[in-house]
Amino acid sequence: MISEKAVAQKNATVDWDVLWERYGITAVLVVAWIICYLLVPNFSKPDNMLNVIRQSAFVGVAAVGMTVAIMSGTFDLSIGSTLGLCAWTAVVVGASTKSVPLAILSSALVGILIGIINGLLITQIKIPAFITTLGMYFIVRAITFIITNGAPSRNNAKDFIWWGNGSVLGIPVPFIIFIVMAVIMALVLNRTEFGRYVYSIGTNDQAAWVAGVPIKTTTMWIFIVVSLFESFSAFLIGSRIYSAGPGLEPDFALNVIATVVLGGTRLAGGRGSMLGTVAAAILFAGMANVLNLMHTDSFVQRVAVGLVLLLALSIEGIRQRLFEMSSRKITKEVKVDKGPVSNPR
Amino acid sequence: VNNRINTFWKSYSIVVVVGVVAVGLSVFAPRFIQFENLMNVLSNASVVAVVGLGMTLAIASGNFDLSVGSTAAFASCVSFSLVPTLGVPLSILAGLGVGAIVGLVNGAIITELRVPAFIATLGMLTIVRGLSLIYTNGKDLYLYGNTEYKILSGNALLIPMPLILALVIAVILGLVVSQTRFGRHVLALGSNFASAKRSGVQTTLIIWGVFAIVGFTAALSGMIVSAQVLTANGRLSTGLELSAIAVVVLGGTPLNGGRATMIGTLMGALLIAMINNGLNLLNIPIFYQELTVGSLMLIALAINLSKGFKLASLFRRTV
Numbered sequence: 001m002i003s004e005k006a007v008a009q010k011n012a013t014v015d016w017d018v019l020w021e022r023y024g025i026t027a028v029l030v031v032a033w034i035i036c037y038l039l040v041p042n043f044s045k046p047d048n049m050l051n052v053i054r055q056s057a058f059v060g061v062a063a064v065g066m067t068v069a070i071m072s073g074t075f076d077l078s079i080g081s082t083l084g085l086c087a088w089t090a091v092v093v094g095a096s097t098k099s100v101p102l103a104i105l106s107s108a109l110v111g112i113l114i115g116i117i118n119g120l121l122i123t124q125i126k127i128p129a130f131i132t133t134l135g136m137y138f139i140v141r142a143i144t145f146i147i148t149n150g151a152p153s154r155n156n157a158k159d160f161i162w163w164g165n166g167s168v169l170g171i172p173v174p175f176i177i178f179i180v181m182a183v184i185m186a187l188v189l190n191r192t193e194f195g196r197y198v199y200s201i202g203t204n205d206q207a208a209w210v211a212g213v214p215i216k217t218t219t220m221w222i223f224i225v226v227s228l229f230e231s232f233s234a235f236l237i238g239s240r241i242y243s244a245g246p247g248l249e250p251d252f253a254l255n256v257i258a259t260v261v262l263g264g265t266r267l268a269g270g271r272g273s274m275l276g277t278v279a280a281a282i283l284f285a286g287m288a289n290v291l292n293l294m295h296t297d298s299f300v301q302r303v304a305v306g307l308v309l310l311l312a313l314s315i316e317g318i319r320q321r322l323f324e325m326s327s328r329k330i331t332k333e334v335k336v337d338k339g340p341v342s343n344p345r
Numbered sequence: 346v347n348n349r350i351n352t353f354w355k356s357y358s359i360v361v362v363v364g365v366v367a368v369g370l371s372v373f374a375p376r377f378i379q380f381e382n383l384m385n386v387l388s389n390a391s392v393v394a395v396v397g398l399g400m401t402l403a404i405a406s407g408n409f410d411l412s413v414g415s416t417a418a419f420a421s422c423v424s425f426s427l428v429p430t431l432g433v434p435l436s437i438l439a440g441l442g443v444g445a446i447v448g449l450v451n452g453a454i455i456t457e458l459r460v461p462a463f464i465a466t467l468g469m470l471t472i473v474r475g476l477s478l479i480y481t482n483g484k485d486l487y488l489y490g491n492t493e494y495k496i497l498s499g500n501a502l503l504i505p506m507p508l509i510l511a512l513v514i515a516v517i518l519g520l521v522v523s524q525t526r527f528g529r530h531v532l533a534l535g536s537n538f539a540s541a542k543r544s545g546v547q548t549t550l551i552i553w554g555v556f557a558i559v560g561f562t563a564a565l566s567g568m569i570v571s572a573q574v575l576t577a578n579g580r581l582s583t584g585l586e587l588s589a590i591a592v593v594v595l596g597g598t599p600l601n602g603g604r605a606t607m608i609g610t611l612m613g614a615l616l617i618a619m620i621n622n623g624l625n626l627l628n629i630p631i632f633y634q635e636l637t638v639g640s641l642m643l644i645a646l647a648i649n650l651s652k653g654f655k656l657a658s659l660f661r662r663t664v
Binding site for chain 2: 121125127128130131132134135136137138139141142143145146150250254257258261267268297299300301302303304305306307309310313314316317318320321
């Protein structure tokens with residue numbers, strides 16, 4: 001039984017939760033950036049700060065696609081191994097044809113193909129997305145190892161590595177691509193039919209089905225979008241490190257999911273923001289950078305990443321608990337005021 | 346009769362598949378059937394089966410534990426580092442204790458901070474992995490000459506110890522699920538959390554218990570692997586969480602919770618170990634082994650469709 005006062009209070013607190021979900025991580029990023037700028041030696045150097053935003057793009061681009069999937073209440077674990085395959089394709093095609101557009105196109109085609117396979121397994125054979133993409137994680141990884149025979153390939157053509165290492169007007173190219181893609185995807189989510197379908201499936205897929213949302217088609221597109229964005233990430237990483245091979249970043253999928261979730265997108269679907277995803281990607285990159293500048297070893301960074309993720313996601317739960325504790329007090333006061341409480345219906 | 350055949354097929358199809366694969370392998374690769382090779386397969390299967398059994402309980406309660414790989418590494422590093430001071434039996438116990446404590450921390454994050462289990466254990470995956478690398482400073486821990494630790498991986502009367510441990514845990518957890526109040530409450534939680542809570546199930550305690558058991562089995566699995574090579578390091582068992590989930594799924598435990606089959610999980614682990622062994626005996630490159638794990642999972646699920654499972658249900662805040 002919750003009294004009216006408690007209900008009113010609950011309405012007030014829900015706003016705070018929504019605010020935290022939408023802008024919390026952006027605010028944290030701004031505050032943390034200012035603190036680091038003032039306190040951490042060498043953080044404030046322009047080269048260093050540009051490096052942070054450059055690094056944020058490699059996970060960030062894939063996170064933009066993953067945001068769409070998570071908003072619809074699903075996700076894709078297979079991108080961890082698709083990353084290796086797409087990056088390898090981009091590097092090899094780029095090296096043999098000496099053409100960057102062909103490299104991007106071929107890696108995107110591989111990504112789209114895997115997205116279509118994922119989508120078909122999920123929508124036509126109706127295997128749960130978790131298992132489909134987990135199975136595809138193993139399969140694509142094995143295929144990458146078989147095709148490449150376990151060996152990485154190199155490509156250090158100037159126009160190829162420019163995409164990962166170059167700058168335009170001082171701003172790193174990967175970051176520009178990241179921001180452009182985030183803006184485009186935010187517009188798609190908020191302004192188009194597809195975006196509304198994604199939100200409605202994530203909020204309540206049965207209601208969406210009843211309302212005539214084409215769930216199968218939308219799900220197909222969602223998995224194609226995820227793989228497509230992941231293939232752009234793969235191209236940028238291959239270009240950044242001049243090479244690619246199987247076993248590239250095996251934890252990539254979990255890193256990307258962690259970034260999206262830290263950005264305030266609900267894993268259960270239906271709510272989330274692209275702004276948060278961008279902020280979270282920059283925050284993770286900045287955290288790694290600051291820990292490096294402070295000479296902590298990379299092991300501590302793993303602990304820090306996990307702690308930040310848990311902290312950000314437990315804030316809503318802690319707030320709920322505090323609210324329940326205070327509302328329990330209120331109901332007790334009500335009992336004292338009104339004497340014996342009648343049975344609630 | 347038709348119906349009965351159907352249910353029989355659903356619960357024991359994996360046993361039939363294991364049998365068919367075993368017969369096939371012994372025909373095409375005669376070395377498969379030799380005693381030593383069979384024991385080798387069984388002990389490989391047991392390493393994943395041990396943690397898979399714990400994971401079965403977690404999945405039956407409607408949760409996942411993604412931190413098992415890191416827990417396995419941390420527990421075996423702690424256990425190995427304590428051997429010089431505490432001796433082998435006590436340090437094995439200490440390792441199991443570490444696993445259970447990591448599990449309890451998982452449980453506390455889920456129930457007290459109300460983080461969905463998927464995220465809580467995802468966070469713990471990186472945290473505990475980092476801790477075990479910090480603890481060992483990234484180096485290997487050796488136990489040269491101290492073969493006492495081999496008690497976890499050696500043979501008892503020609504039967505590999507990992508197999509005995511896996512069977513014991515399967516029997517215990519099987520009995521726990523079918524015979525005890527704790528087990529019934531775990532299944533109740535998995536099939537309908539809200540109504541379980543309303544009927545007075547102590548959800549917090551159950552979740553803590555489930556995750557402590559998963560942590561315990563993860564620690565045991567990690568220590569068995571370390572005992573086999575008498576080496577432990579912070580990178581041990583990377584990716585164990587995904588293979589454990591694969592084994593459970595192959596065994597036929599539905600992802601939406603409420604049911605658990607320990608025999609299925611044992612068989613799932615055995616199937617994967619047998620196929621990997623067969624590929625080795627047939628001189629097929631090791632890269633193909635992951636291909637079989639992935640395709641088997643998809644085929645098993647495509648045949649045995651678990652209807653009504655929704656991913657979103659995993660991300661509800663428990664409690």
